[in-house]
Amino acid sequence: GLTRGDAAGGLRVLLELFGTGNLIVGQGETIAAAATVHRWAHRTVRPGSPYARAPARPDPWTLSKEAVEDLLLQSRSDLTSTLAARLGLGGPLAEETVARLGVDGGAPATDDASGRAARIVDALRGLLDELGPAPAGWLYRRGNAPVDVTPFAARRWSGVADIEVQTYPTFSE
Incomplete structure (x- = not known):
């Protein structure tokens, strides 16, 4: 988030980019405004509530x-x-x-x-x-319309009749 230090308690603008997303303005540790009010078991996002980060999710790539x-x-x-x-x-x-x-x-x-x-x-x-360190690219199309792009050969598109695959030497092409 962005912090402005000259406001009493510090003014923070927080952009949450997970779930449906949210834009929150906080003063000190308290929420002053929120684009969307939400309540979960672990936190509440609404004006007047203390700001709490969403709980961290596990890293799926390192789970046992x-x-x-x-x-x-x-x-x-x-x-x-x-x-x-x-x-x-x-x-x-x-x-x-x-x-x-x-x-x-x-x-x-x-x-x-x-x-x-x-x-x-x-x-x-x-x-x-x-x-690997430099993934190739796969573009999946239905007619002229792209439906997916992946840095791996996606097996979920295998055998889908109307899907055409185009490969690229690098994912960024």
């Missing part, structure tokens, strides 16, 4: 098999949604992980949590290895 298994077992959702939200992968990477596992992403995350946890960790590490 046991940590992944715990997250799966605590879930009340399907596998893809759990990977997207609880592991912090987001939708496209969660779908890619499920495609690499070759399982039904709509199944409960708790199904075979122990067996899947090790495979999820292996799939994520394999994906990082595949990227």
Whole structure:
């Protein structure tokens, strides 16, 4: 965030770029204004409330098999949604992980949590290895319309009839 020191208690402008995002103005440690008011179990974002950072999410690239298994077992959702939200992968990477596992992403995350946890960790590490220091680029199109771009060969698009793939030597091209 940005801080202006000449205001009493310091004026801070905070831009939160996760979830649906938010713009917050704080004076000292108190929220003076918020673009969107929210209440979660761990914090409240509204004028007059103390500002608290959102809790840190786990780094999905360094999680152990046991940590992944715990997250799966605590879930009340399907596998893809759990990977997207609880592991912090987001939708496209969660779908890619499920495609690499070759399982039904709509199944409960708790199904075979122990067996899947090790495979999820292996799939994520394999994906990082595949990227390397200078990843290539893959552009996926439906007709002339781009639908996805990835720094790896996305298996979630394999076998989709109307998807065309164009590769590039580097991801930044």
